[in-house]
Amino acid sequence: MYTHESLGSQFNIGHLCTRAQCDAGRGDKVALRWVPTALQRIDYTFTDLDLHSNRFANVLTGLGFQPGEIFFTFLPKATEQFFAFLGALKAQVVCGTLFANFGDEALLDRLGDSRARGVITKKQFLKKILRIRDRLPELEYIILVDSDEHQGNGILSYSLLMAGASDSFEVPPTGPETPSVLHYTSGSTGKPKGVLHCHRSIISQSYTTAHVLDLKEDDLLWCTADQGWVTGTSYGIIGPWSLGVAQLHYGGGYDAGEWFSLLEREGVTVWYSAPTALRMLMRESDDLYAKFDLSRLRHIYSVGEPLNPEVIHWSRRLLRHEIYDTWFQTETGAIMICNRPGVEVRPGSMGTPIPGIQPAILGDDGAPLPDGEQGNLCIRSGWPSMFATYLNNESAYQSKFRDGWYYTGDTARRDGDGHYWFMGRSDDVINTAGHLISPFEVESALLEIPEIVESGVIGAPDELLYEKVVAFIALRQGVEYSTALELKIRLYISNKVSSIATPQEIRVMERIPKNKSGKIMRRVLKATYLGTELGDVSTMEDL
Numbered sequence: 001m002y003t004h005e006s007l008g009s010q011f012n013i014g015h016l017c018t019r020a021q022c023d024a025g026r027g028d029k030v031a032l033r034w035v036p037t038a039l040q041r042i043d044y045t046f047t048d049l050d051l052h053s054n055r056f057a058n059v060l061t062g063l064g065f066q067p068g069e070i071f072f073t074f075l076p077k078a079t080e081q082f083f084a085f086l087g088a089l090k091a092q093v094v095c096g097t098l099f100a101n102f103g104d105e106a107l108l109d110r111l112g113d114s115r116a117r118g119v120i121t122k123k124q125f126l127k128k129i130l131r132i133r134d135r136l137p138e139l140e141y142i143i144l145v146d147s148d149e150h151q152g153n154g155i156l157s158y159s160l161l162m163a164g165a166s167d168s169f170e171v172p173p174t175g176p177e178t179p180s181v182l183h184y185t186s187g188s189t190g191k192p193k194g195v196l197h198c199h200r201s202i203i204s205q206s207y208t209t210a211h212v213l214d215l216k217e218d219d220l221l222w223c224t225a226d227q228g229w230v231t232g233t234s235y236g237i238i239g240p241w242s243l244g245v246a247q248l249h250y251g252g253g254y255d256a257g258e259w260f261s262l263l264e265r266e267g268v269t270v271w272y273s274a275p276t277a278l279r280m281l282m283r284e285s286d287d288l289y290a291k292f293d294l295s296r297l298r299h300i301y302s303v304g305e306p307l308n309p310e311v312i313h314w315s316r317r318l319l320r321h322e323i324y325d326t327w328f329q330t331e332t333g334a335i336m337i338c339n340r341p342g343v344e345v346r347p348g349s350m351g352t353p354i355p356g357i358q359p360a361i362l363g364d365d366g367a368p369l370p371d372g373e374q375g376n377l378c379i380r381s382g383w384p385s386m387f388a389t390y391l392n393n394e395s396a397y398q399s400k401f402r403d404g405w406y407y408t409g410d411t412a413r414r415d416g417d418g419h420y421w422f423m424g425r426s427d428d429v430i431n432t433a434g435h436l437i438s439p440f441e442v443e444s445a446l447l448e449i450p451e452i453v454e455s456g457v458i459g460a461p462d463e464l465l466y467e468k469v470v471a472f473i474a475l476r477q478g479v480e481y482s483t484a485l486e487l488k489i490r491l492y493i494s495n496k497v498s499s500i501a502t503p504q505e506i507r508v509m510e511r512i513p514k515n516k517s518g519k520i521m522r523r524v525l526k527a528t529y530l531g532t533e534l535g536d537v538s539t540m541e542d543l
Helices: 019-026 046-062 079-090 104-114 123-135 158-163 201-211 230-242 256-266 275-282 286-290 309-319 394-398 439-446 483-496 522-530
Strands: 030-035 042-045 070-074 094-098 118-121 141-144 155-157 179-185 193-198 220-223 246-250 270-273 299-302 323-327 359-362 375-380 405-414 420-425 430-432 435-437 452-462 466-475 505-508
Touching: 019 046, 030 046, 030 079, 030 256, 042 046, 046 079, 046 158, 070 079, 070 104, 079 094, 079 230, 094 104, 104 123, 104 179, 104 193, 104 439, 104 483, 118 123, 123 141, 141 158, 155 158, 179 230, 201 230, 220 230, 220 256, 230 246, 246 256, 256 275, 256 286, 275 309, 286 309, 299 309, 309 323, 359 405, 430 452, 435 439, 439 452, 439 466, 439 483, 452 522, 466 522
Parallel strands: 030 246, 070 094, 070 118, 094 179, 118 141, 141 155, 220 246, 220 270, 270 299, 299 323, 430 466, 466 505
Antiparallel strands: 030 042, 179 193, 359 375, 375 405, 405 420, 430 435, 452 466
């Protein structure tokens, strides 16, 4: 674990996750166990991580990248993700990560807003970037991990660049406020916002990895999160490697039998996954799990959306393990409130705050609310992994803080024993399978389909996904809804925004309810869908 005092003048995350581990005598220890398929396994030591990331740091500096400039990874799960991420941070280049399923518009929003100079990706994703590149004047370099030759126009071969780069790199002294990682998060209105973190985040990330995930020197962690999201960087890269702990990363998709085979065969001791995956596992036959020996597995953790109590009861009964739910956000950078070993697990509760974190339930007027009453979940500002700003949107950043409190946008209540209980979002962001989806993004994409004249999107409760995307559309005069149109809509949203954002349900309306200023009244849509009271509709435009 690290403190401001122990780190002195070197807060560099890339250095602390690689060279510092080698200097501590862990150079020959396995850092990354890469399992690209069920039948393959490749081990990388901390020395390997250090040398590969050094090469990539030299690649970026050789291309002229300066500290503070922005570089993105746009990859499926792959070893190059880790080498590029750590190498960029060593060079004090800000590293953003993009989910591999993003469509054209989602890429344009993020690459354009950040003014990114470069991105590393695969040939299969290149066409997405090329379709929007003329609208990205700052995007100078596209590095392809699976190309053996440079293609011109700034499209470069990763293997050639790495072959020509030195594996020695002197990481410059990096202060705590030096920008480090960039993640984009969706809001209910407007474009996605770039959440910018600093290298000081490693203090919170290493602390929570040790004291919440309870990782020890000889543990093997498997964090199933994609590196496109904050869990995948905070706990699938930074936290464990900052402590010298080995990680398993698997290149395959969800398969209950293969997942449990990996847990058994590789001897995973700590497993960090998402409620959606756990709910999917619940749907399998109990007999499937009886044949696996999970005796080496010490802890199971969950993150992404509230963990249903029935999942906890299922795990207790069948897996003989507690599941510890954890709560944090892209903006918080690290776990804030959680269940963990040594603290009573109350199924359905977020748990209790970690030491040093001061949450509160506040009313809209900023006054503290009594235990048991629902209100705004707020965190006293100043924790080490607190985000530094919303990139190019300082006013939005300042709006999240009031009187020294960070307003998370979540609502919750606290019971008399200090356990917190998540109640919902105070805005309209959709949390589907642990991924935050902006209804605005989906609505905008729907309106680009010629047959659609109006659209409204909400999240509705779902047993598997926690929330599903439900789209309401009004069709152009003379257009009839059909199976072919439904397929067109689903394919368009998948390609334009992301497959995660594809509506689970589509409902046709004559008009989408809006208020008199033209804002979509999503709460009316949700009430209509759920069959509940509409509430105050005095501001709704006349139909």
